[in-house]
Amino acid sequence: METVVEAAGIGKKFGNLSALKDISFQIGTGEVFGFIGPDGAGKTTLFRIITSLMIPDEGKIKVLGHDPVTEFEEIRKHIGYMPGRFSLYQDLSVEENLRFYATVFGTTLEENYHLIRDIYSHIEPFKKRMAGKLSGGMKQKLALSCALIHQPRLLVLDEPTTGVDAVSRSEFWDMLKNLRQYNITIVVSTPYMDEAMRCDRVALIQDGQLLQIGSPGTIRDGFSRKLYSVTAPEKYKLLLALKSFAGTESVFPFGDSVHLTLKEGVTVQAISDYLEKSGVVGVTMRETNAGIEDRFLELMNRK
Amino acid sequence: MKNAVISVHDLVKKFGSFVANDHLSFEVYEGEIFGFLGANGAGKTTALRILSGLSAPTSGKVLVAGFDAARDPEKIKKNIGYMCQKFSLYNDLTVRENIMLYGGIYGMRKALIRERCEELLERLRFMEYGNRLISDLPLGLRQKLAFSVAVLHEPRIVFLDEPTGGVDPITRRQFWEMIYETAARGITIFVTTHYMDEAEYCDRISIMNEGRIVALDTPDGLKNKYRVDSVEEVFVKIVRSGKISV
Missing domain, CATH: 3.40.50.300 (P-loop containing nucleotide triphosphate hydrolases)
Known part of the structure; x- marks a missing residue:
């Protein structure tokens, strides 16, 4: 070329x-x-x-x-x-x-x-x-x-x-x-x-x-952590709770969910327990693929 | 019973024979984050100007913070905050000077402005910037400050016209956290945006097309109705179907 x-x-x-x-x-x-x-x-x-x-x-x-x-x-x-x-x-x-x-x-x-x-x-x-x-x-x-x-x-x-x-x-x-x-x-x-x-x-x-x-695919693949998508009816309450959790590495609102990465060794169970204790109800949590914006945020945070 | 701070009934606005707002009717409640979406040229800006007391309706009844937009636009202006992407702060004044200026325009006492000013600088971790010119601040900080200044006088409603356009993704999210905090204090947020992920952060959204409000519900309500996974898809469906019908 x-x-x-x-x-x-x-x-x-x-x-x-x-x-x-x-x-x-x-x-x-x-x-x-x-x-x-x-x-x-x-x-x-x-x-x-x-x-x-x-x-x-x-x-x-x-x-x-x-x-x-x-x-x-x-x-x-x-x-x-x-x-x-x-x-x-x-x-x-x-x-x-x-x-x-x-x-x-x-x-x-x-x-x-x-x-x-x-x-x-x-x-x-x-x-x-x-x-x-x-x-x-x-x-x-x-x-x-x-x-x-x-x-x-x-x-x-x-x-x-x-x-x-x-x-x-x-x-x-x-x-x-x-x-x-x-x-x-x-x-x-x-x-x-x-x-x-x-x-x-x-x-x-x-x-x-x-x-x-890189290609959009390469850039998304550059995202280095396991990424979770978390939802709850009370979004702001969920966001604040995740921010205050000691095992949270990064947490950002993303449309109708919150994107979360956890510190080394922190389990999904630990986070559900913490959210329950914090009174956040109706929580769903699943692994998700990173998008370009996730990667951009990761690179910005690293700087 | 929810308390409506904006109440619009049969609002029509014409420019000559062109109908920019075609019988709009809706309410916005106290402490709500209300997303006002629409295609370019759908009539959002016209409606926003009427709601903020800058333009009079051709017909219909518009109450904002308890005042009639046709009769008492000046009273509306005193009871709302307003911020847009293009202009909000004076570049050649310092951060403190801007805060004093806007506090004065909103008729606040000097002592109160000073008090709020210092509070605000501390809350935003802005102390080091207090005596800097706005033109020296990064865009993200400027937008956060502009929002804080727009609610300095604790208005009942704040209108945000594309407040996060061009802002980096971290600042965009910090900005929305400020919106959530402000709404939690009982201030109503009325916001326009072209970022469809931000529409998902709203309590309710309306979508305008060709002068009319064609959808109004919670983001989940709209997604269920149109059987799609995101507000973006709802928006595309509505605007595309509008285009075909023309």
């Missing part, structure tokens, strides 16, 4: 703040590669470096075989970038925006229509509407269409699903999946841990550092 992005030891500082520390990774042709982490983790800074909009202080990076510092013109011809903030022309119509981006890259809407058809067809009925008047979901689709119109080899999407409801998020990922047939490499960032499952490989990022890189 050909390497599309290759980064080694990337570092970036803003004053005293280290936004990125020793970041190394490789992304291959046709991969959907996700950077998963909270706000302030460094995702946007990294994306600006990949897209040649910012120069790293340390390390080496190659994008599509070129150096973004000296050969940015070559790179910019072949990447599509969708920044986190809506940055199309609000006072141009939907269609005018698309035609503008196509023209800038020396192509036409007609020539590459097949690339954006699945996405653009949702907003085409509104093609005369000003971009500034679109709803959030429609803006997102237009921005993706504009980033794709010149058939880029690398698509860089900075938090395309932030603030978007669960159904629209899922539809957006379906659209990305459809782009695979054109062999476009996709680099995407998100704060939603569950979206990791939609990527081929992900990098977990926190405080400017990569915590782990």
Whole structure:
């Protein structure tokens, strides 16, 4: 597999703040590669470096075989970038925006229509509407269409699903999946841990550092402890009781249950006895498989 | 009998011919954690603005903390707390200055604000940050502080609009523990979120689609009704079926 992005030891500082520390990774042709982490983790800074909009202080990076510092013109011809903030022309119509981006890259809407058809067809009925008047979901689709119109080899999407409801998020990922047939490499960032499952490989990022890189399966398998899912009708009471139990190693609420790991040698019986003594009733407890978020929490705690 | 602190009957809000809120009726009880969910553009923000006294209903009756949203929006504002993801604290003021400012806006006595301020800093283990600018704090700390400031005046209800957006998974959970503690003190929590696992933490949730509340129950009640294992699946079923009907 050909390497599309290759980064080694990337570092970036803003004053005293280290936004990125020793970041190394490789992304291959046709991969959907996700950077998963909270706000302030460094995702946007990294994306600006990949897209040649910012120069790293340390390390080496190659994008599509070129150096973004000296050969940015070559790179910019072949990447599509969708920044986190809506940055199309609000006072141009939907269609005018698309035609503008196509023209800038020396192509036409007609020539590459097949690339954006699945996405653009949702907003085409509104093609005369000003971009500034679109709803959030429609803006997102237009921005993706504009980033794709010149058939880029690398698509860089900075938090395309932030603030978007669960159904629209899922539809957006379906659209990305459809782009695979054109062999476009996709680099995407998100704060939603569950979206990791939609990527081929992900990098977990926190405080400017990569915590782990791998396929979603590999990352889940990295979880090193036995994990229990515990439920009780009184969730908060259950959580407090588990927190106060001496044999608890970690305890986090997870949807309708609480995820628990125990210290070495602590038995399930001991914990049931303790919960009963604490007056928590209707407890169920079973072993469960760790998800990406369990692993993220484990790695954060270790730091 | 449960005590309703929010009572909405036949709320309609129109913008021109567009119906943003289409005959909403529901109640929220004292000390309850109420999740207010919906697709983008479903009308949540419009409803939230009316409930917090920022916008008047076109018709219908809305009582919040005992006050009518059409007649007494100013009284509503004094009796609620509000926090959203995008803006809550002034970046160029220190932690203490923000607390003093908000306490003052809510009409609290200076001595009481000082007392609550120190209490709050200690409870959050924030003492070392008291004289730091908000802009110097990590996002997670800012969000926890913003929530504490929103309930500084012990309102009957606090409205949280996507309070945990973009926050790391540990802070997100600490934030929800603060919500549980606050609800246990009898303060009603009215919260919107796009994280479906957080919806599971609520006592009851409503799901809006195209201006209407199409589901309202406990998370377990909804899961049983739609025969699925998670609130996320309930949400997807409801919003998808809405889209087909259009």
